[in-house]
Amino acid sequence: MTGTNPTVITRSLPGIGLLGWWLLVPVSAVLLLVRIGDSTGESVRWILTWLIAVLLPGTLLWRALAGGRSVTQDLGFGAVLGLAWQLAVWAICTALGVPLLQWAFVAGLLVVFAASKTLRPHLGWRGTSPSPPRWWHILLVASLLLAMVRTVVVILRPVPLPPIAATRHQDIWYQLGLVQQLLRDVTPADPWVLGEPLIYHWFATASMASGSVMADVRPPQVLIHQWPLTMLLTLVLAGWAAGEALSQRAWAAPLAGALAGVLPGAIQLVDTPTANMSAAQVVQGPTGTMAGVVMLGLVGPTVLILRRQAGRGVWTAMVLMLALATGTKPTLLPIMVVGCLFAGTCAWAVERRAPWRMAALAGVAAAFLLASSFALTGSTGGSRFQLLAALRVQPYYQAVTGDKTYPATGNWVLPSLEHGDARMIVFAVVLVVYYLLVNAVRLLTLLGLKMSPVRRDPAYWWIGGCVLAGTGVTLVFSHTGYSEYHFLGAILALGMVGVVAVGVNLPWQTQPGRTGARELVVVAVAGMLTATATYLFWPTDTGTHTVARAAAGLLAPFGVLALVGAAAIVGINRTRQAASAAVQVIVLTVAASLPVQFIVLGDAVRDAARPLPPPNIEWRTYLTKEEQSAMLWLRKHLEPNDVAVSNVFCMPAPYRPGCPNDAYWMTGLSGVQLWIGGWAYAPANLAATDHRRSFLLQQSPWPDRVLDSRIAVEKPSEQHLAKLAGDFGITLIIGDLRAGPVSPKLEQLATEIYRNQDIRIYRLR
Numbered sequence: 022m023t024g025t026n027p028t029v030i031t032r033s034l035p036g037i038g039l040l041g042w043w044l045l046v047p048v049s050a051v052l053l054l055v056r057i058g059d060s061t062g063e064s065v066r067w068i069l070t071w072l073i074a075v076l077l078p079g080t081l082l083w084r085a086l087a088g089g090r091s092v093t094q095d096l097g098f099g100a101v102l103g104l105a106w107q108l109a110v111w112a113i114c115t116a117l118g119v120p121l122l123q124w125a126f127v128a129g130l131l132v133v134f135a136a137s138k139t140l141r142p143h144l145g146w147r148g149t150s151p152s153p154p155r156w157w158h159i160l161l162v163a164s165l166l167l168a169m170v171r172t173v174v175v176i177l178r179p180v181p182l183p184p185i186a187a188t189r190h191q192d193i194w195y196q197l198g199l200v201q202q203l204l205r206d207v208t209p210a211d212p213w214v215l216g217e218p219l220i221y222h223w224f225a226t227a228s229m230a231s232g233s234v235m236a237d238v239r240p241p242q243v244l245i246h247q248w249p250l251t252m253l254l255t256l257v258l259a260g261w262a263a264g265e266a267l268s269q270r271a272w273a274a275p276l277a278g279a280l281a282g283v284l285p286g287a288i289q290l291v292d293t294p295t296a297n298m299s300a301a302q303v304v305q306g307p308t309g310t311m312a313g314v315v316m317l318g319l320v321g322p323t324v325l326i327l328r329r330q331a332g333r334g335v336w337t338a339m340v341l342m343l344a345l346a347t348g349t350k351p352t353l354l355p356i357m358v359v360g361c362l363f364a365g366t367c368a369w370a371v372e373r374r375a376p377w378r379m380a381a382l383a384g385v386a387a388a389f390l391l392a393s394s395f396a397l398t399g400s401t402g403g404s405r406f407q408l409l410a411a412l413r414v415q416p417y418y419q420a421v422t423g424d425k426t427y428p429a430t431g432n433w434v435l436p437s438l439e440h441g442d443a444r445m446i447v448f449a450v451v452l453v454v455y456y457l458l459v460n461a462v463r464l465l466t467l468l469g470l471k472m473s474p475v476r477r478d479p480a481y482w483w484i485g486g487c488v489l490a491g492t493g494v495t496l497v498f499s500h501t502g503y504s505e506y507h508f509l510g511a512i513l514a515l516g517m518v519g520v521v522a523v524g525v526n527l528p529w530q531t532q533p534g535r536t537g538a539r540e541l542v543v544v545a546v547a548g549m550l551t552a553t554a555t556y557l558f559w560p561t562d563t564g565t566h567t568v569a570r571a572a573a574g575l576l577a578p579f580g581v582l583a584l585v586g587a588a589a590i591v592g593i594n595r596t597r598q599a600a601s602a603a604v605q606v607i608v609l610t611v612a613a614s615l616p617v618q619f620i621v622l623g624d625a626v627r628d629a630a631r632p633l634p635p636p637n638i639e640w641r642t643y644l645t646k647e648e649q650s651a652m653l654w655l656r657k658h659l660e661p662n663d664v665a666v667s668n669v670f671c672m673p674a675p676y677r678p679g680c681p682n683d684a685y686w687m688t689g690l691s692g693v694q695l696w697i698g699g700w701a702y703a704p705a706n707l708a709a710t711d712h713r714r715s716f717l718l719q720q721s722p723w724p725d726r727v728l729d730s731r732i733a734v735e736k737p738s739e740q741h742l743a744k745l746a747g748d749f750g751i752t753l754i755i756g757d758l759r760a761g762p763v764s765p766k767l768e769q770l771a772t773e774i775y776r777n778q779d780i781r782i783y784r785l786r
Contacts, residue, residue: 039158046165047072050250053173058182059246063238070236071251074127079103081134084143086334087325089150090266093157093274094321097262100255101318102338104311105345108224111231116207120234153271160275164257168283172253172302174625180304181633183241183690184649188640191672192305193245194689195702199223200240201656201692203230212688213698214723215664215749220704222398224348225307241690245304252310253302257282259317260518266324267480268522277521280462280611281317281514287459288610289617290552290578293561294416296459309507312350313514316487318342319357320518326378327364327479340385347389351398352511354390356490358383363486367470368479379479405712408434410499411506415452417571420564422448427715429499448568453496455575460509462610463488463516468603469523484519488512501707501716524607527600537601540593544605547589548612551582556617582613641673644686648757651780652690655755658774665693665753666745667760668734670700670727674760681717682706687755696749697726735762737770746785756781 047068054064080099089095114122134140181187202209202219203226211217226244233243257278264277289296302310322339325331331339346353365379410428412418412435419425422437422445430436437445457464466488469481476482491512498505555578565571586609594602636643669687671680683701687693700706705722721727732741734756745751754771756763763781767773771783 039155042158042162046162046169046254049166050169050254053169054246054250057173057178057246058185059242063236063242064247066236067232067238067243067247068251070232071254074123074232074235075103075107075251076100076255077103078106078127078130081130081140081143082106083321083338084150085134085140086338087321088332088334089143091271092150092153093161093265093271094262095150097258097260098266098318098321098338100258101314101321101345102341104228104255104315104318105341107231108227108345111227112207115203115205115230120204120231123231123235157271157274161261161278164261164275164278164283165254168253168257169250170626171283171622172250174629175621176302176304177246177249178625178629179633180245182245184646184653186638186644186646186649187636188643190305191642191683191685194685195683195699196226196305196307197240197244197689198685198692199226200229200233200244201688203227204234204240204692210694211703212692213685213695214700214703214726215694215696217703217705220398221702222308222348222350222393224345225311227348228311229307240692244307248307249302249304249310252307252314253282256302256310256314256317256514259314259320260514263317263320263515263518264521266321267484267518268525270525273521273525276525277518280517280521284615284618285513285517286614286618288461288552288579288614289459290555290582290613291559291561291574292556293563294575308350309510312346312353312507312511315342315346315349315353316356316511316515317518319346320484320515323382323483324480326382327483329378339382343386343389347393350507350511351393352491352494352508354386354393355494356487356508356511357386358390359490360483360485360487361386363489364479364482367482371477376479379483404498404500404504405429406433406497407431407499408497409438409449409453410435411456411495411503412449412452414503414506415456416575417565418452420566421568421571427501427710427713428503429501429710430712430714444568448571451568451572451575455579456496457492458576458579460492460516462520462614463512464492465607465610466516466519466523468527468607469519472523472527472600472603475523475526481519481523484515484522488516488519491516501710520607520611524604527604528598537604540601540605541608543593544586544589544609545612547585548582548609549616551585552613553616555581556620582609586610641681643673645759645779647777647779648686648759649690651755651775651777651782652687652693654775655691655693655753655782659691659693660752662750663693663752664696664750665755666696666730666733666751667698667755667757668731668763669755669757669760670698670721670730672699674757676727676731676760678720679718682719682721683717693753693755696745696751697721697723697730731761734767735764737764737766739770742770742785752785754783754785756783 050068051061051064055061076099079102080095083099083102084095110123110126114120134144180189198212199209199221202212203223209219209223211219229240229243229248232248233240238247260281261274261278265271265274287296319342322331322335322342325335326339346357361379361383365376365383368376368379407429413428424437426436432439438449467485469475470485491508494508495505498508559578562570562574565574590602590605594605667687668676669684670676671682672684682699684699688695688698700721701717703722706719707716709719709722710716729745733745733754754767758779767783771785773781774784775782
């Protein structure tokens with residue numbers, strides 16, 4: 022009897038140990054959120070809600086639809102499918118007027134799985150999938166922990182929660198205003214222009230609204246800190262899943278997940294100019310963050326369909342994910358269509374038969390794209406095709422060309438190139454080459470189109486087409502606010518997964534009978550050391566204003582990396598095998614992208630022990646504590662159907678013709694419907710740029726509303742206020758003393774309900 026006890030204990034301990042290991046993820050998430058200002062209770066509720074209401078339902082649905090191929094794919098693709106589930110349930114319950122009914126749907130789904138003999142096997146940690154090895158648990162948890170630390174200290178900590186006086190990107194308030202609307206309405210109106218429809222891709226903010234209601238967490242906390250953190254966890258899980266599914270190798274998943282979600286970034290070899298090292302994950306751009314996640318999720322069903330391994334369940338999952346993509350970002354479906362058409366064309370040429378499955382997939386994506394164009398592609402007003410417009414924000418462009426025109430202005434080509442100046446053409450070539458070199462890691466995915474054995478797999482043609490589309494469309498499209506870069510942002514994580522999958526499937530050996538592991542270590546070290554040395558010691562000239570200096574500053578560091586890499590690869594790849602050399606190029610390039618990310622992370626961790634620097638009160642997006650506190654108070658005291666007028670339309674607050682008209686913070690913090698607020702992103706304003714003016718500096722499409730609002734605050738009369746109340750349903754007047762004078766007559770004409778140093782709020786009698 023006693024001899025059997027140790028055996029029982031030994032078998033039970035690994036399960037207990039792994040449970041404790043996994044508990045590090047939610048516990049660390051809560052501790053990190055509390056460290057940057059969130060409350061413990063709200064953080065715990067948010068994490069649990071995401072686990073129970075998004076990750077669990079999505080995982081169960083993916084298992085049921087796709088068949089439970091591995092725990093990696095169940096969790097990763099399930100986390101993305103869970104977003105589609107969440108939005109469907111949110112829409113139903115919000116339309117019924119009972120948002121908390123969402124919990125009943127979650128319980129109902131679990132009951133259905135428990136009661137059905139067909140679905141019951143999918144319950145549990147592994148479901149129908151094989152049990153992963155111990156290293157899988159250790160590496161995945163470590164990846165999630167490192168990704169959370171990076172995201173919190175680099176991205177979230179610098180953005181404090183309201184009502185702390187701070188400068189924050191104006192788009193944060195725009196997105197927050199959408200969350201406030203979606204808490205109570207499935208078909209939201211424009212909260213800043215009464216009576217106007219909201220034409221915008223708002224699925225990301227609907228996800229926040231759903232979680233806010235279910236977890237009972239305030240919208241600012243959700244948008245600024247908590248939703249980005251759980252979306253980061255989804256990104257890492259989806260990166261693991263996509264890497265395994267595409268490469269068909271379990272050990273490739275950690276590499277793909279790390280490069281997609283833990284250490285994403287471009288190749289930055291010098292300190293200045295600075296490349297974007299945060300990929301698409303930024304607080305003010307939740308739609309871009311979610312777009313990268315959804316693009317990874319699409320890998321799951323797409324790969325199965327292209328490899329002829331899909332049944333009806335996979336096609337159902339495909340439709341759900343495409344529906345999710347429809348309202349996430351206008352860039353996703355065009356990229357998906359191009360990828361399918363590219364893969365179909367190549368497959369037709371190789372297989373000599375019509376690729377009906379790819380045509381069907383492209384057709385479904387195109388149908389969703391057409392449907393989305395009527396209501397979910399907002400912020401695209403003023404956009405058009407313009408060759409190389411994206412170069413406007415590349416380093417040294419204005420200094421060298423002198424071109425300071427507004428985005429999207431000019432004819433079919435960038436204004437500096439219209440006259441065929443040879444010097445400007447050379448400079449444009451330099452910037453295009455720099456753009457491609459910065460993103461070289463992802464572009465190496467295209468090696469899968471050329472090298473055996475991966476070139477025979479249509480999945481690699483699809484992902485190559487998507488990477489080409491995201492990279493290329495950015496260079497031929499123009500948007501009034503540089504949003505053409507969202508095409509690139511959508512494939513940043515996808516490209517990293519693709520390059521990992523290509524690399525692990527190409528033969529590594531440099532000589533017969535050798536694995537080539539030593540050679541890979543050599544080129545990786547060469548890439549990391551070269552990148553580290555150039556970043557720390559390369560001399561930079563921030564005053565660059567000539568083509569020659571710009572070319573030297575932008576391209577010379579890449580030339581050094583190329584020379585070092587070529588010497589290392591030629592020296593060790595003695596058999597000159599193309600496939601092994603290609604793998605070494607991939608490893609060298611990936612390794613060269615890592616040092617600056619560790620440097621940035623190290624600096625952020627060091628700074629995390631210090632207080633945040635005081636905000637610059639001269640910066641145009643600065644808000645005082647009093648302004649924010651007033652709007653947070655108003656949120657708690659709003660009455661149904663309240664509509665407000667105010668004297669705030671611009672940032673900074675004082676109004677003048679041509680001021681930056683993107684003041685969204687009043688509605689963002691309070692949820693109040695404004696008669697007229699900021700109009701920068703209104704479709705009517707974007708379309709009115711006519712490719713000649715900045716959308717930020719135009720007169721309002723509703724000048725009468727601006728005038729009447731200012732009169733109500735600055736020079737009110739009983740007749741004027743009665744007209745606003747009777748004709749337009751105005752119930753509140755909000756005056757900001759930082760924006761201009763607030764008439765003392767309002768104390769006699771209306772009832773003052775709030776006052777502080779900066780804000781006065783009145784309710785019309």
